[in-house]
Structure formats: structure tokens, C-alpha cells
Amino acid sequence: MNKTPGFFGRFYMGFILFFLYAPIFVLIAFSFNSTRSRTVWTGFTFEWYRRLFVGGSILDAFYTTLIIAVLAAVIATIIGTMAAIGFYNMRSRLKTPLTQINNIPMMNADIVTGVSLSLLFVSLGTALQFRLGFGTLLIAHIVFCIPYVVLAIMPKLRQIDRHLVDAACDLGCTWMQAFRKVIIPEIRPGIINGLIIAFTLSIDDFVISYFTAGGNIMTLPMKIFSMTRLRVSPEINALSTILFLSVLMLLIIINVRDVRQEENLKRRTAALKD
Numbered sequence: 001m002n003k004t005p006g007f008f009g010r011f012y013m014g015f016i017l018f019f020l021y022a023p024i025f026v027l028i029a030f031s032f033n034s035t036r037s038r039t040v041w042t043g044f045t046f047e048w049y050r051r052l053f054v055g056g057s058i059l060d061a062f063y064t065t066l067i068i069a070v071l072a073a074v075i076a077t078i079i080g081t082m083a084a085i086g087f088y089n090m091r092s093r094l095k096t097p098l099t100q101i102n103n104i105p106m107m108n109a110d111i112v113t114g115v116s117l118s119l120l121f122v123s124l125g126t127a128l129q130f131r132l133g134f135g136t137l138l139i140a141h142i143v144f145c146i147p148y149v150v151l152a153i154m155p156k157l158r159q160i161d162r163h164l165v166d167a168a169c170d171l172g173c174t175w176m177q178a179f180r181k182v183i184i185p186e187i188r189p190g191i192i193n194g195l196i197i198a199f200t201l202s203i204d205d206f207v208i209s210y211f212t213a214g215g216n217i218m219t220l221p222m223k224i225f226s227m228t229r230l231r232v233s234p235e236i237n238a239l240s241t242i243l244f245l246s247v248l249m250l251l252i253i254i255n256v257r258d259v260r261q262e263e264n265l266k267r268r269t270a271a272l273k274d
Contacts, residue, residue, distance in 0.1 A: 030234070032046070032048075033234065034047070038232070048237065058233070064219055065221070069199050073199035073202060074195070076141075076194075077191060077194050079149075080147075080152075083146065088157040105146075105147050110144075111207050114207050114209075114210065118211040121212060131214055133214045137209060137217060137219075141205065141208070141209075144201070145198035149191075149194035149195070149198055152190050156186065156189060205221065209221065210222055
């Protein structure tokens with residue numbers, strides 16, 4: 001029997017939420033401050049948002065981060081989906097060690113992964129005559145995103161009834177048609193979740209990007225870190241506000257979509273019973 005949390009439980013949960021989100025709301029408020037002060041409110045203005053979109057190094061870093069995140073998420077989702085299907089169809093003797101190897105990047109500290117990839121790229125660059133840059137940064141993001149995509153898709157694969165694929169093949173589908181029309185629709189929620197997770201991890205990463213980007217390219221987290229050594233510009237507050245609201249809207253859309261899918265599933269189930 002579920003018990004309703006008492007006053008202390010509600011107060012504790014409210015305090016935790018306040019502790020987590022109060023700095024974000026302060027950041028949002030001071031993104032509209034008319035001066036560069038981070039402690040004294042002097043007036044309301046959209047000046048920092050205007051300066052942000054006029055151009056500059058911050059916006060360039062944001063574009064780079066967005067391009068890397070989108071490419072890394074899409075490529076990692078494609079590779080991770082193929083890998084998850086391959087793991088699912090393997091025998092246990094091969095499946096167990098390969099799954100454990102896949103989980104290593106998630107258990108490793110980011111600095112270990114970043115340094116390891118940096119040493120690998122430097123060694124290959126010496127032999128193949130290339131330098132750290134956009135390509136190495138993209139490869140690094142794809143590498144650390146793939147395990148999370150595999151982890152998101154595997155539970156959906158375990159829920160598939162194997163007889164569905166056999167039935168599709170018996171009805172005349174080729175293996176590729178069964179893959180597109182049976183397997184992919186069944187695991188689509190896992191694929192979407194893996195894509196979102198990969199995008200979030202990529203756009204938020206700093207440590208691995210720091211070791212694999214080289215000196216000619218800079219992501220937004222790296223730009224913010226370099227600016228905090230002196231003083232955070234109010235444009236950073238404006239950009240952070242836009243990112244926060246964008247992610248919030250994305251989460252709302254996803255949650256509304258999931259609720260509607262559940263309601264439609266309940267209606268279909270009820271109609272079949274009737």
C-alpha cells in the first residue's frame with residue numbers, strides 16, 4: 001500500500017528542487033539585467049540577447065557545438081542500433097563479453113576516455129599526417145555516445161516477439177523488409193530515446209572535447225570554461241537561458257507525445273475487448 005509523503009517528505013523534496021533549480025532561475029533573471037553585474041539588479045533589457053545574435057565567438061562556438069551534437073547523435077544512433085541488434089542475436093558466449101566491453105566507456109571517467117582518445121589521435125596523426133580538429137572531435141563524440149544508444153535500445157529488443165519476424169518472412173517479406181516494417185517500428189521508442197540521450201551528452205560534454213578538439217576549434221562548454229577564468233559575459237546567461245528553455249520545450253513535447261500514445265493504446269485495447 002502506497003503511503004502519501006508527510007510534511008517532512010514534501011519539505012525535503014521541495015528543498016532539493018529549490019537547491020537544484022534556484023541557480024538556473026537566477027541565471028535567467030540576470031540574463032535580462034541592464035548591466036554586467038551578477039549580484040545587483042539595475043533594470044530590464046534585451047541587450048545581451050541582441051548582442052548574442054549579432055555574432056561573435058560565443059555564437060560560433062554554439063554553432064560548432066550544435067553541428068557536432070547533431071552529427072554525433074545521428075551517426076551514433078545508426079551504429080548503436082546496428083550494434084544492439086547484433087548483440088541481441090549473438091550467442092551468450094560472445095554476447096556477454098562484448099556487452100561488457102560496450103559498457104566500458106560509460107564506466108570510465110571522462111578524463112580517462114579523453115586522454116586515451118587524444119593519445120590515439122596524436123599517434124595516428126603522426127603516421128597519417130593529420131591534426132586534432134573537427135574530425136577527431138566528431139569521432140570522439142560518436143565513440144562515447146554509442147554505448148548509451150545500445151543501452152537504450154536493448155530493452156526494446158528483448159520485448160520483441162521473435163515469431164513476428166518469422167511470420168513476416170513466411171508471408172513473403174524479405175529480411176530487409178521484415179527489418180524495416182517489423183523490427184524498426186517495435187524498437188523505435190528506444191531509438192528515439194537513444195538519439196535524445198546521445199544529443200544531450202554530446203552538447204553537454206567538456207572534458208573529452210577539451211582533449212580531442214585541438215587548438216583551432218572550440219565548443220560552447222570549452223568557450224564558457226575559458227571565459228570563467230576572467231569573468232562570465234552576460235551573453236552566456238542569455239545563451240544558457242535559450243538552451244534551458246529549448247530543452248524544457250523538448251521535454252514537454254516528448255512527454256505529451258508519450259501520454260497521447262499511452263491513451264491511444266488504452267483506447268485500442270478497450271476497443272478490442274469490446
